[in-house]
Structures are given as structure tokens and as C-alpha cells.
Amino acid sequence: MSLQRPNGNSGSSSSHKKHKTEESDEELLMVPDMEVAGSTCVLSSSADDGVNNPELDPTQNGVSTAKRRRGRNPVDKEYRSLKRLLRNRVSAQQARERKKVYVSDLESRANELQNNNDQLEEKISTLTNENTMLRKMLINTRPKTDDNH
Structure with missing residues (x-):
């Protein structure tokens, strides 16, 4: 059939x-x-x-x-809150990493500027000493003039 x-x-x-x-x-x-x-x-x-x-x-x-x-419903609310919490944690971690990079860059820039400042201060000291020495040489090499004339 x-x-x-x-x-x-x-x-x-x-x-x-x-x-x-x-x-x-x-x-x-x-x-x-x-x-x-x-x-x-x-x-x-x-x-x-x-x-x-x-x-x-x-x-x-x-x-x-x-x-x-x-x-x-509460399950959906819980899911959304957990999802938001996870996104927030990821965002916070990324912000901490960006801050570390930023602080590291600032520290390296501060070190560079400090080194540059030290070099400039040393140069100022050297030039000041040279200027003082040249002034003394100039005073010593001038012909003495008599006040009697």
C-alpha cells in the first residue's frame, strides 16, 4: 500500500x-x-x-x-550590566596603559630637558670664566697712562 x-x-x-x-x-x-x-x-x-x-x-x-x-527582564538587565562592566574594565585597562605610555614619555622628556639644562649651565659657567679671564687680560694689556701729563 x-x-x-x-x-x-x-x-x-x-x-x-x-x-x-x-x-x-x-x-x-x-x-x-x-x-x-x-x-x-x-x-x-x-x-x-x-x-x-x-x-x-x-x-x-x-x-x-x-x-x-x-x-x-532581570536576566537581560544582568547581561547588559555585565557587558557594560566588562567594557568598562577593558576601557579602564586601556586608559591605564595609555597613562603609562604618557608618563613614560613625560619622564624621558624630563630627563632630556634636564640633561640639556645641565649642559647649558656648564656652558654658561665656562663662558663666564672665559669672559672674566679675557677682561683681566684686557686690563693687564692696556698701556698705563700717567696722570701727570
């Missing part, structure tokens, strides 16, 4: 029917992402340009309010 469809096909088409049944079972087990589905409805309904589409209008669909409420 073979299974027959209402259109009269039998045998080989029953495997096709079985395949269709398996697909529908898979479709039943699939759960759409609520956030994506909700945002799609809102975007689609706003793109209607004033045309009423009962499938996409969130105000006419009772599931829309359930979707909004589902996002406010």
Missing part, C-alpha cells in the same frame, strides 16, 4: 513530503532573535511612506509589546 497525496502522486513524492515535514519541524524549532525582529519591524513600518501594512505595524501586533517587555 502506498501513500497518495490528494493530487494523485504516490511513492517517490512521499519522500518529498517527508522532507517538507522535516523542514517545517526545523522551522518550528528555530527562534528568531527578538531584537533583530523588533528593529526590522520598526524600520519596515517607517519605510511604508504612510501605507498601512498589518504584518509590519507594531501597534497592531500584540507580540510587539511582549518583545519590548522581554528586553526588560
Whole structure:
């Protein structure tokens, strides 16, 4: 005995029917992402340009309010707070690393400036000594003038 469809096909088409049944079972087990589905409805309904589409209008669909409420459950709040906490920790760690680099750059710049300052002070001291020595030489090499003339 073979299974027959209402259109009269039998045998080989029953495997096709079985395949269709398996697909529908898979479709039943699939759960759409609520956030994506909700945002799609809102975007689609706003793109209607004033045309009423009962499938996409969130105000006419009772599931829309359930979707909004589902996002406010404690598990979702906990997930969001943990996600925010993790992002905050990562951000804080990055800020600490940036600060380390910044402080390191400041310290190296301070060392360079200190070395430059030391060299300039040494040069000032050398030039001051040279200036004093040249003034003494100038005084000693001037011809002495007699006050008697």
C-alpha cells in the first residue's frame, strides 16, 4: 500500500513530503532573535511612506509589546550590566596603559630637558670664566697712562 497525496502522486513524492515535514519541524524549532525582529519591524513600518501594512505595524501586533517587555527582564538587565562592566574594565585597562605610555614619555622628556639644562649651565659657567679671564687680560694689556701729563 502506498501513500497518495490528494493530487494523485504516490511513492517517490512521499519522500518529498517527508522532507517538507522535516523542514517545517526545523522551522518550528528555530527562534528568531527578538531584537533583530523588533528593529526590522520598526524600520519596515517607517519605510511604508504612510501605507498601512498589518504584518509590519507594531501597534497592531500584540507580540510587539511582549518583545519590548522581554528586553526588560532581570536576566537581560544582568547581561547588559555585565557587558557594560566588562567594557568598562577593558576601557579602564586601556586608559591605564595609555597613562603609562604618557608618563613614560613625560619622564624621558624630563630627563632630556634636564640633561640639556645641565649642559647649558656648564656652558654658561665656562663662558663666564672665559669672559672674566679675557677682561683681566684686557686690563693687564692696556698701556698705563700717567696722570701727570
